[in-house]
Amino acid sequence: MSVTDDITTPGNTIPGPATPYQGDIARYWDHEARPVNLRLGDVDGLYHHHYGIGAIDQAAIGDPADAEREKKVIAELHRLESAQADVLLGHLGDIRADHTLVDAGCGRGGSMVMAHQRFGCRVEGLTLSTQQADFGNKRAAELGIGGFVRSQVANMLNMPIETGSVAGSWNNESSMYVDLHDLFAEHSRVLSVGGRYVTITGCWNPRYGQPSKWVSQINAHFECNIHSRREYLRAMADNRLVPQAVIDLTPDTLPYWELRNTTSLVTGIEEAFIESYKDGSFQYVLIAADRV
Numbered sequence: 001m002s003v004t005d006d007i008t009t010p011g012n013t014i015p016g017p018a019t020p021y022q023g024d025i026a027r028y029w030d031h032e033a034r035p036v037n038l039r040l041g042d043v044d045g046l047y048h049h050h051y052g053i054g055a056i057d058q059a060a061i062g063d064p065a066d067a068e069r070e071k072k073v074i075a076e077l078h079r080l081e082s083a084q085a086d087v088l089l090g091h092l093g094d095i096r097a098d099h100t101l102v103d104a105g106c107g108r109g110g111s112m113v114m115a116h117q118r119f120g121c122r123v124e125g126l127t128l129s130t131q132q133a134d135f136g137n138k139r140a141a142e143l144g145i146g147g148f149v150r151s152q153v154a155n156m157l158n159m160p161i162e163t164g165s166v167a168g169s170w171n172n173e174s175s176m177y178v179d180l181h182d183l184f185a186e187h188s189r190v191l192s193v194g195g196r197y198v199t200i201t202g203c204w205n206p207r208y209g210q211p212s213k214w215v216s217q218i219n220a221h222f223e224c225n226i227h228s229r230r231e232y233l234r235a236m237a238d239n240r241l242v243p244q245a246v247i248d249l250t251p252d253t254l255p256y257w258e259l260r261n262t263t264s265l266v267t268g269i270e271e272a273f274i275e276s277y278k279d280g281s282f283q284y285v286l287i288a289a290d291r292v
């Protein structure tokens with residue numbers, strides 16, 4: 001397939017939001033401009049809407065009296081967010097330049113650029129937000145990779161992607177906006193047999209019992225609906241997605257939150273993440289699954 005071929009379903013017209021809720025989410029992301037996201041993205045032009053993992057490089061952030069401290073901490077938080085995307089992409093398996101990947105709920109497209117830079121392949125991104133799709137396409141054009149990296153305004157439960165045409169697909173912190181059975185049925189449809197699906201997500205821990213007050217607070221903050229770990233595994237099993245790796249990233253993401261909580265970029269949701277990760281009611285997990 002050449003990079004100019006259109007892999008969308010022939011005659012497919014992109015509909016508006018499928019539900020009033022999707023309209024709310026589209027508006028939410030159309031208006032989002034938090035410094036914690038834009039200032040981090042400005043570090044190197046990769047704009048993420050997900051969180052970070054890994055140990056803090058104390059030497060890189062300097063001491064609290066350092067006049068450049070804030071700038072250094074922003075760069076460090078951004079490094080941890082890009083490290084998170086690297087780990088996700090590393091679980092996609094052997095992706096070749098002639099493959100196509102799908103980023104379901106692609107945000108401003110940072111992970112898509114990283115995927116193209118890593119594999120040389122084509123990446124199709126889907127978001128409900130026109131602003132995000134325009135932003136992602138503008139960045140890709142500026143980087144000269146617009147023929148490979150494309151964002152579309154589309155519903156990931158009804159992807160404008162041909163059945164069985166993609167080698168890998170993912171949700172990076174975007175699965176808490178949809179029903180998981182519907183979502184995995186759609187990934188299963190677009191993936192080729194032997195293809196790989198990866199998600200990094202926050203989920204509530206069935207061992208805690210029910211969603212904690214912190215989980216409810218996160219849901220209200222983002223207008224989302226966090227699922228349980230059990231629901232992920234059950235919905236995958238029902239949709240021909242067989243987990244190959246289930247990794248608890250909770251200990252790896254706590255340093256990011258604790259560092260973020262010391263900055264002027266706080267948004268008010270930091271305590272809910274830190275406390276729910278600590279009390280065990282909420283977990284940050286990666287699940288990689290094979291389409292069988």
Ligand SMILES: C[S@@+](CC[C@H](N)C(=O)[O-])C[C@H]1O[C@@H](n2cnc3c(N)ncnc32)[C@H](O)[C@@H]1O
Nearest residue numbers: 048049050105106107127128155156172174177
């Ligand atoms: C928290 S952001 C994550 C963005 C991106 N994955 C990243 O890591 O930077 C959530 C994204 O999910 C998208 N989203 C939510 N529901 C969706 C749906 N039904 N179809 C497509 N995108 C959706 C939003 O538009 C937004 O881009």
Ligand SMILES: CC(C)=CCC/C(C)=C/COP(=O)(O)OP(=O)(O)O
Nearest residue numbers: 034036037048049050173201202222
């Ligand atoms: C792990 C969970 C439950 C994620 C919910 C989805 C979400 C909003 C992710 C981060 O987006 P963002 O980068 O825009 O958020 P923030 O502004 O807080 O950095």
Ligand SMILES: [Mg+2]
Nearest residue numbers: 036037049050
């Ligand atoms: Mg963010």
